[in-house]
Amino acid sequence: MALQKMQGSFLNEYNRLEAYANEIRMTNLCSDVVIKLSKDAMEQ
Template structure:
């Protein structure tokens, strides 16, 4: 209860996502930030978060200039209140280090 008072409730975090996306776009020009909401919920004048996509401009530049033509996909399943999946797309540079793309 104390943590919820200090940090806000679970749904408060989702309410801040649009502000976070705006801040990301302003502080990282040329980056892609997309938030998808449920069409069914929007039809009922409600907002239900589905997914968020972030691709920083620096990652785009690194991919175009120095990565090998390899793209890998990895993911994990979340449990608890925020159930779902987290997916990560990676590339590999010329010294075989992995580089997050999205």
């Protein structure tokens, strides 16, 4: 149960990061936004 909560939390935070990056892309047309995650981060 705790593991499911942690994984859900991680996925929610990742989705929020992507939404934030998209907002920057839309509001600041001259900005480049790149999100880099290591393989270790994705496995965790």
